[in-house]
Amino acid sequence: MDLLQQLQQANYSGTALTGSEQVGYQQLIAGAIAIRLQYPQLQKQAIALHYTTLPSFLIALLAFDGWSSALYLLPETALDIPELVQQWPSETSVKQHSAMHSTIGSQETRWYLATSGTTGTPKWIAHTFASLSRAVKISVDQSTLHWGLCYQPTRFAGLQVLLQSMMSGACISDCSSGDAEQRIEMMLSSDVTALSATPSLWRQLLMTGRLHQLPLVQLTLGGEIADQGLLNKLSTLFPSARILHIYASTEVGVGFAVSDQKTGFPLSWLGTNHSGLAFKIDGQQHLWLKLPHTPDSNLAKRLDSEGYLDTGDLVHIQNDRVQFLGRDSGVINVGGNKVHPEQVEQVLLQIADVLQAKVYAKASSVLGQLVVADIVVVANADHSKLQPLLVEHCQQQLARYQIPTRFNFVDSLSTNATGKLSRKEPHG
Template sequence: MNLLQRLQQANYQTTAISGDTAYSYAQLIAQALQLRLQYPTLQQQAIALSFSDLHNFVIAILAFDGWCRALYLLPDTSLDLPETVINWPPTEVIPTAKTSSVSTESALASTQTASDWYLATSGTTGTPKWISHSFTSLNRAVKKSAQVAKLRWALCYHPSRFAGLQVLLQSLLSGACLCDCSYGDAQQRIKLMQQQHINAISATPSFWRQLLMTGQLSNLPLQQITLGGEIADQPLLDLLASKFPHARLLHIYASTEAGVGFAVTDKRAGFPASWLTTPHSDIQFKLDQQQHLWLKSPTPPDASLNSRLDSEGYLDTEDLVKRQGDRVVFLGRASGVINVGGNKVHPEQVEQVLLQHPAVLQTRVYAKTSSVLGQLVVADIVVTTDTDNKTLQLQLLQHCRQQLKPYQLPTKFNVVSHLQTNASGKLSRHDSHTPPSDHQQSKTRNEDQHE
């Protein structure tokens, strides 16, 4: 059953999309069906869908899932498409039949094979590429209940990205309401959230920190708090839990390549170590000697990932983890390790330590080339407004020394006004060699302190 048929069967009598103009589920279904009838020549074609606004994007995926053989969701960056793929909205006029041979009934009850959905990877682990999914695998984690149907979701991710599509499908398939909050800075977005009475948000930890920095997050009547895309650290989980004690708080592990992994709902960082021996939510786990996390999902991954599968069907996520008591905690991406004189430093681990300091609101840790040690650790930090930066430098160094080894210590702290995030809402790490701006202040330690 495709997406349009699922919504037709559910018969939700509520608002589906809210904004300057609100649309009900019945209106979206009728508009999507009309789009199918208007372009019968697109049946069994491969379509590339670009995002211009939430209303038209939702109509397009409703119309073309189960109608076209493949849907390519174009990201907000350029990525090559197969030559046979047709762009939608079209750059050239697509011929339509003068007298459509497609009836309303057959357009609604298309019997063609389920569409393949293609999503682009972010490129953080290499060149961006297309990964195929099925509609069944994409909606595997959707939750339904009378309470869930009352949620008003803020779409904070680009809907062509895996995380954004998950929010969109969760909203549509549960009968909830969705508002596009994927544009503007944190102040503009939270103002829109207040206007739309948003009570459910899914975002990266980096974006949650930006929302907290506005000082207005507590004005939202949040019932659902979801974190994903980056490591959810304990201080952030504790802060959100204290501000919204009655909200459901969870952090999700998922990726474009692996699909939906798992959700942790106990408000603790990492996940229970018991999941390594007892499958959780039909996902099987294991760790290798290099501390890589491997997952086995009931849905086979895209064929392009076969090189990362072992003989048992487990996929190497290329995320580094370690057992810590009764938990398995995330260290970071294997490809993001900083090599300091032969010692491996995980940027995310240093960031989590820095974020424990009450003056640090956000941080990004990255490598700086060193002629002596190969690489050194550098940290950009956003701090509270009443902070004395000179005093803070020494405080941070002492704070880090209590929890980190000498080679893990940042050699420089750059105090910045803000940190950039990419289209996925994650910290931008590709520009780590960009020199500090005029508004940045830094303090450097001697390189020989690492020797």
């Protein structure tokens, strides 16, 4: 059953999204059927979908899933697609055909999503509607939520929020553009009650001083490591809310959610089947997952003989938890010693005056790479006094080679299109 058929069967009658215009579920369904009727020659074709507005994007998703053979969700960055793929919306209008063509989906569409490219070149990863919607929760409580969409809709994380909202009959508002202040304004005007964002964006929203004004009942963190300090702050602001941090990626799909408001995940999950997944850790501290579906063929070289997929994420066991260290590809090499940027950032964020931190490598002719930190601090912080405090704290918590050689005090930290801090070394 495709997405359109599922919504037709659910027969939701309420509002699907709000913003510049309010659109109901039945309007989305009617719009999708109209596209299929108007452009029958697109059936069984590969389509590249541009994002224009949220209503038109949702209608196109409904129209092309189960209708086209492949659906490429174009990110804002340039990424090659096959020449035979047709662009939608097209720059030139497609000739209208008879409206007597069948609207029943008859095939499984391959959804192609682009990886973030945080630590490398973006690439296309194939999914199906079934694999993308595996973690969707449908319940009465979910249907009453009003989601704020903070991720770009063509990205994996954004698509997860859209599918959760649509398939549960909830409402959603597009808050994926603008700075933190502008996004808070959008959320407040729409009475957003559910939000999914990266830890970096959650910190930016906290810095506005207005996050507590939102009537949030569900908070989700994903895309980056959620540190205990951030989880504690959000729990204090929203003591009655459901707070989850999710492990997922464009490559592996939806992994698992942790709801106990502790970093990492329980050690007891290793060697067991949890949420349809099996977990293990190899000798190089890589986390491996056995997925409930067949992963993209491009990932075949990362599968072992048992069908486990190397996630490329490094972890370590601490007491009764498995804690994330960061991406293997993001490790900083300081004279042969490995430094995990996220681990250093979590130490810096333990200082009360530090609001955001970004740790990255700087090329060194002697050691290969050096550790540098850009930090955002509270408005009235005395940099001359904070600098030695940072050094002393790092000396207590980190090995010598992990300590940043320089602290840059900056006004803000930019994030990439997926809401994550970029791990690439700044130019200049």
